[in-house]
Amino acid sequence: MHNLLHNLNDEQLAAVTLPAQSALILAGAGSGKTRVLTTRIAWLIQTGQVSPSGILAVTFTNKAAKEMLTRLSAMLPINTRGMWIGTFHGLCNRLLRTHHRDAALPQTFQILDTQDQLSAIKRLLKAHNVDDEKFPPKDVMYFINGAKDSGLRAHDIEPYNADERKKVELYQLYDEQCQREGVVDFAELLLRTYELLSRNQPLREHYQQRFQHILVDEFQDTNDLQYKWLKLMAGQGGHNGGVLFAVGDDDQSIYAFRGANVGNMSAFEREFNVRNLIKLEQNYRSHGHILDAANVLIANNSKRLGKNLRTDAGHGEQVRVYEANSDLSEASWIIEETRNLIHDGASRSEIAVLYRSNAQSRVIEHALFSAGIPYHVYGGLRYFQRAEVKHAIAYLQLMDNPHNDSAFLRVVNFPARGIGVRSIETLQAAADQYGISLYAAVPYVTGKAGTALSGFVKLIEGTRFETQQMSLPELVRVVLEQSTLLAHYATEKEGADRIENLEQMVSAATQFLSEEGYGQGAPAHLGPQAQASAGAAVVNQDGLEIIDADAPLSTVMSPLSAFLSHASLEAGDNQATIGQEAVQMMTVHSAKGLEFNNVFITGLEEGLFPHESSSREHDGVEEERRLMYVAITRARQRLYLSFAQTRMLHGQTRYNMKSRFFDELPEDALKWLTPKVQPSWFGAKKSAWDEAPLVGSDRALAQQIANKSSGSGWRIGESVAHAKFGEGVIVNIEGSGNNARAQINFGSSGMKVLDLSIAKLDRL
């Protein structure tokens, strides 16, 4: 037992051994957060305070859940069965499958991912003749998800204008459509579970009593619904025996745009009467200058719970800052530095290049490629999101639940079998008339269209019959053949990769069976074994029988259903290149939770980082600053910051000021590789334009600029000052003489178009 607590610092030890009361752990970057979380669980079990089945640990990503499980198995001699460790969505899926009747869902309900949801909404809008100019499908989707993430149904929303009334109406219709089709979206998994437990008291009390200790990772990322869900599980305020142990860092809250509410941290403190607030401020990752930079930067935020990281590692190197003429020269500088690092013995996988938006990666990728340096870009398409894989999945979904109209529409004419737009319209009309699914409406369509459609139905039915007794991998194989997907891609010239991906599904199915504890030979279609016999039935104090979701998956769903859930809930890795010795490229968002010896943070320009859209959002700049904080704290030993004077973005050249974050970093911690001219960036800019040798495209650009400036006396790229708007850069000049107007980027004051004969501008 003591070796469990060995090597913990005082703060960590205090957190791990807290009494059984709700607690909030403010865990700074690199402070050993996951370690505290897992050791806490191990300690609770080892000291006999709780049995494994009393533990519920919730994470946001499968990766985090897996990591916890791995660490726990290493720490505990006993097996981890009985503990519930998983993502919000994974746990909800399990609960809903078990209690599908109470939740009013078919046992084979299917999960829509974001793509599916969007297409479902497009379908809905079309069906109800909604003008998709006025109500773009994406907006409707954000509206619906936003409502669900706050725990609101359509009837809970009081619309404040006609447009919103319409959206609420669409929300209602969307939910009805999903219910009809037997599908749920991601937010619905949580909301359904929440509603189920709210309304079913015995069930709620059963789980509340079971889970004596609930632990949450990345608590700052919870949305309103997730917090309500946790409160319900714990029994509000922990009064029903549940104890909530929340770990998070308000300074690393970077997901407000998807509904995360940092306010949950203070709400939790208040509502659960948290007396145990522990700050983990000892950082085991970064050298001093890097940590100083992070601390000083984040101090500019007003809304903080307050935390200051410290390290024993010594100052280390200063943060290196580089100003480039263009995005291209920024990239070549990165190559140069990367080469130096590798030459000095750095491993490529310990070098990370971070950027604010994916669009920035192209130039850097190109440069790395030309230089022959292996690299790996995070965040591409994941396995189960690839078109061909989604097609195959759609066929499988129809095997399990033919009323899933999304799946039906995806493959009814793919590969092409002569079922076109008109046929579908006819079918849709029939389905609407009888209020049934497209699949069920096929018999009502006559004529040529009807023949083609019933051919498709026969294909599905036939395949289902044929595969009745087959195992999941066999089923997948047959579906790939019968659907003619393999044959189709064989005729495409770029189809080889796609065929390979499809073939891979068979092995994915095999692997899935062994990981989930299904027998390899178990018939894929066979429904769950009788639940009562699985020993999952529990009788609660009221004598009511509760089926507890704590049972092997095989008792809750068929191998096929389980595999389909898996495909939706674990999209898989994006590339199989893991383990390769490669430079790591990713957005700052996806870098959260990772660490590297050497980190480049690129594109530090106003409008890009902080992103221009952030100034419009409430507290947007504070979130961007937290994002920068996350980026800085990824680095262990060496950190590079860079920005470019000009940048091609979305096919046009942009001229941005350097990021305001440079003014918020401590000077002592920085080392400028290019001259920094005081007091502001403008001087440096000017000298760079006048003196720096221009090469390649830079020269062409300069030429363009020289031409454009003719007559007005001003030049694109020139820095100016305006009495009202402050300092800015001329981005474009139109017209000439008295009609000359300049488009000027005033940074935080925004982009303005000023008449050059009227506006009073000063050169800088």
Added chain:
DNA sequence: CAACTCATACCATAA
């Protein structure tokens, strides 16, 4: 009905 061209929009993202 299917294959093609052309125009348009674009921040970050896990489940």
Added chain:
DNA sequence: GTATGAGTTG
């Protein structure tokens, strides 16, 4: 520069 969607042609 790429992905979606509408419009156009065989």
